[in-house]
Amino acid sequence: METITSRKNPLCIRLRRLGTEGKYRRETGEFLCDGPKLLNEALRWAPQSVRTVVCTRPEAVPPLPDGVWAVRVPEDVMASVAPSQTPQGILAVCAATDAPLPDVLDGRRYVVLDGVQDPGNVGTILRTADAFWADGVFLVNGCADLYHPRTIRASMGAVFRCPVWSAAPEAVSALLKKNGIPLYGAALRADTRDVREIDYTRAAAAIGSEGRGLSAEMLSLCDATVRIPMRERCESLNAAAAAAALLWEMART
Secondary structure, eight states: OEEOOOTTSHHHHHHHHHHHOHHHHHHHTEEEEESHHHHHHHHHHOGGGEEEEEESOGGGSOOOOTTOEEEEOOHHHHHHHOSSSSOOSEEEEEEOOOOOOOSOOOOSEEEEEESOOOHHHHHHHHHHHHHTTOOOEEEESSOOOTTSHHHHHHHTTGGGTSOEEEOOHHHHHHHHHHTTOOEEEESOSTTOEEGGGSOOSSEEEEEOBTTTBSOHHHHHHOSEEEEOOOOTTOOOOOHHHHHHHHHHHHHHO
């Protein structure tokens, strides 16, 4: 295992940029996993994606595939490159997946996120979608970066298990219609029904942004809208909480 002690080492500069610059992540096709939990998830579900592992204690690193660059750094260097304020002693550089939209959707449940801009919410929804047997998540209209460190951390490894596609709303709508999957938006309009009354045998649920909900464009593409029953004095739910309620109802079908 190689040892690096300088914060100015090119690898350290690269790690800092991966943790802070979305443009750099897109240019390199790489992202950071912070901590042993995420490294273990990557090794279990996508071992081919792991490119570099940086640690403070070599004995804490699990067996790595051939070709992975393993580096040991002092704790002060780890603190300077880790994206979190409380480094866990292990960072992994992984290859991002930029999958094109498929031609065929053979699953039963999908989620469409419309302009959800908080990385924690996107990661939490991805984790929830994976837990409740969703078959994929679509990101439209400027959602938070899938590979932002907060998104990755909140997903708890679901980023390696649940397919995610970024596309224009019209493309997602056309794909769903082609595959006979109705799209239900979490919003209020004339055709709104109680979320518990919908047949989710095969369906997609659309969740809007934290501040404005579903965009007019996305609403126009929904086959119907649904509401989650709640106290009258409460106007709405957090995007991640709304997604959890919808996914639970979908999973019960």
